[in-house]
Amino acid sequence: MSSPAVPTPERAATRAAFVFILITVAFDMLAFGIIAPVLPNLILQMEGGSMARASAVTGYFGFAWATMQFIFSPILGAWSDRFGRRPVILISCLGLGLDYIFMALAPSLRWLFVGRIISGITTSNISSAFAYVTDVTPPEKRAKQFGMVGAVFGLGFVVGPAVGGFLGGISLRAPFWAAAILSLANVLYGFFILPESLPKEKRAKSAWQMANPLGSLTLLRSHPELAGLSAAMTLFYLAHNALPSVFVLYTEYRYGWNERDVGLSLTVVGVFAATVSGGLVGPYVKRFGEKFSLLSGLVFGILGFAGFALAWRGSLLLASIPFIALWGVAGPAMQSLMSRRVDPTSQGKLQGAINSLRAITGMIGPLIFTQVFALAIAKNAAVHLPGAPYLLAAVLLGVSLLIAYVVTRRSSSGTPGNVVAAASPPAPPDTSDAVAT
Numbered sequence: 001m002s003s004p005a006v007p008t009p010e011r012a013a014t015r016a017a018f019v020f021i022l023i024t025v026a027f028d029m030l031a032f033g034i035i036a037p038v039l040p041n042l043i044l045q046m047e048g049g050s051m052a053r054a055s056a057v058t059g060y061f062g063f064a065w066a067t068m069q070f071i072f073s074p075i076l077g078a079w080s081d082r083f084g085r086r087p088v089i090l091i092s093c094l095g096l097g098l099d100y101i102f103m104a105l106a107p108s109l110r111w112l113f114v115g116r117i118i119s120g121i122t123t124s125n126i127s128s129a130f131a132y133v134t135d136v137t138p139p140e141k142r143a144k145q146f147g148m149v150g151a152v153f154g155l156g157f158v159v160g161p162a163v164g165g166f167l168g169g170i171s172l173r174a175p176f177w178a179a180a181i182l183s184l185a186n187v188l189y190g191f192f193i194l195p196e197s198l199p200k201e202k203r204a205k206s207a208w209q210m211a212n213p214l215g216s217l218t219l220l221r222s223h224p225e226l227a228g229l230s231a232a233m234t235l236f237y238l239a240h241n242a243l244p245s246v247f248v249l250y251t252e253y254r255y256g257w258n259e260r261d262v263g264l265s266l267t268v269v270g271v272f273a274a275t276v277s278g279g280l281v282g283p284y285v286k287r288f289g290e291k292f293s294l295l296s297g298l299v300f301g302i303l304g305f306a307g308f309a310l311a312w313r314g315s316l317l318l319a320s321i322p323f324i325a326l327w328g329v330a331g332p333a334m335q336s337l338m339s340r341r342v343d344p345t346s347q348g349k350l351q352g353a354i355n356s357l358r359a360i361t362g363m364i365g366p367l368i369f370t371q372v373f374a375l376a377i378a379k380n381a382a383v384h385l386p387g388a389p390y391l392l393a394a395v396l397l398g399v400s401l402l403i404a405y406v407v408t409r410r411s412s413s414g415t416p417g418n419v420v421a422a423a424s425p426p427a428p429p430d431t432s433d434a435v436a437t
Contacts, residue, residue: 017136020194021129024089026152027186028123031100031179033160033270037262038168038175040248045172046109051253055246055374057109061116062245062366068120070359080128085135086196088128090187096122097183104176135197158270165263172259220357226341228407230357233334235400236298237358241365242305242393243269243324246373253377254386255314268318272325281332290333291408297330298401305394309387327397337408369393 043061044054080088099122103115167174220230251257251265285293300323307320335354369389375381376388385391 016193017195017197018133020190021132022152024093024186024190025129026156027182028093028096029152029156030160030163031096031182032123033156033158033266034164034167034175034179034182035100035103036161036266037165037248037259038172041168041252041259042112042172043109044249046112051249052374052378055249055370055377058249059245059366059368059370059374061113062241062370063363064113064117065120066359066362066366068117069123070356070363072121073359076128077131080131080198084196084198084200085128085132086190086194089132090190090194092122092128093183093187093190097180097187100176100180100183104173104180132197155274158267158274161263161266161270163263165260165266168259168263223341225407225410226338228403229334229338229341232400232403232407233338233354234357234361235396235403236330236334237361238365238368239301239305239393239396239400241361242369242389245366245369246389250373250386250389251314251317255317257314261314265314265318269321269324272321273328276325276328277332280326281329284329285333285336290336293329293333294337294404294408295330295401297327297333298397298404300324301327301330301397302394302401305390305397309390309394311387334404 039061040054040058043057044051047054047057076088076092096119099115099118102118103112106112106115163178164175167178221227247266248262251262255261257265288296304320304323304325304327307323308317311317311320338354369392372392373386373389376383376385
């Protein structure tokens with residue numbers, strides 16, 4: 001009878017390092033979610049109480065944050081390849097904690113905007129965290145570990161807005177202090193726990209050629225059906241920005257919700273989204289197939305956004321949340337269909353291209369939807385229509401549905417090749433899934 005395996009010091013260190021990465025991601029997402037219900041209201045307060053003007057400014061904040069993400073995610077990833085994971089992760093967490101303090105003390109809108117730009121840079125360390133998981137995990141166990149990281153992302157988005165809404169009811173600055181404490185505590189913990197995962201002999205001598213966020217987009221033009229699905233996905237991601245861009249100001253303007261109400265509603269959104277993505281997508285796609293899942297998911301999204309736009313009571317908006325959550329089956333089905341049009345050696349490039357689409361729409365989406373909301377509620381508006389941003393999102397998904405239908409109908413019934421995705425880490429989750437600026 002063999003004795004149970006005793007964990008070696010190396011395994012224990014690896015486990016502790018992975019736990020730290022989980023905590024890092026959890027604290028990053030929790031801190032991100034905590035400020036979600038209050039940042040637009042802090043902008044509103046600093047702007048002087050004009051909802052239309054605050055909406056436009058919120059769009060500029062969202063654009064700046066997403067632009068920093070777009071630029072610095074590949075740069076920090078390249079730095080981690082060159083200088084190691086540990087310094088990039090710890091310095092980013094330290095910068096994020098100090099930035100939250102900076103934003104908590106910001107005396108004016110201009111300084112708050114500077115803080116948001118810094119936040120966009122410092123929260124770009126997610127790619128380094130995923131690279132760390134790859135370093136310390138055997139290939140056969142990576143799927144499980146990445147799944148755990150994804151679950152932690154969801155947990156942060158569910159808990160964060162509820163905590164932020166509660167603290168925001170006390171003070172609009174309190175959530176920023178809470179986020180700063182979480183980030184700085186994470187730095188202190190990581191300084192003593194986190195070992196370096198990338199030995200010096202394995203580091204890149206120069207990784208700047210990998211820091212181009214647009215370089216992989218050329219792949220999307222390599223196949224007619226891939227190009228069509230890419231167009232559908234671009235509209236998909238663009239419509240998604242209606243949620244983080246105007247939700248807080250929209251619900252406050254139309255239903256009179258306070259920070260606590262917004263925080264709880266965002267928690268409901270997070271719970272439904274996590275339920276669908278974590279438990280329903282797999283069985284749904286297996287039962288109905290990728291094409292039907294894609295098309296039906298887009299229909300759910302159209303219904304959900306139409307419900308958001310037309311709901312004259314807050315309870316009706318809450319009733320539309322399940323449709324928004326079911327929209328979540330479309331994204332994985334679309335990515336799966338796209339992966340079938342790419343050979344195994346290009347699967348990583350495909351994920352990078354998809355991430356670039358997400359980043360680009362994350363830059364322009366906040367500007368579009370906040371400006372539409374500002375125009376729709378302006379005093380001189382020809383038609384007073386607060387739900388206009390969500391109607392626009394529904395229209396965008398309608399066009400995406402039409403493109404996806406034409407592309408999938410044209411494609412052959414058989415699978416184009418027996419393509420299996422290469423064993424590489426998934427693209428970092430999109431932090432714009434949180435309803436925040």
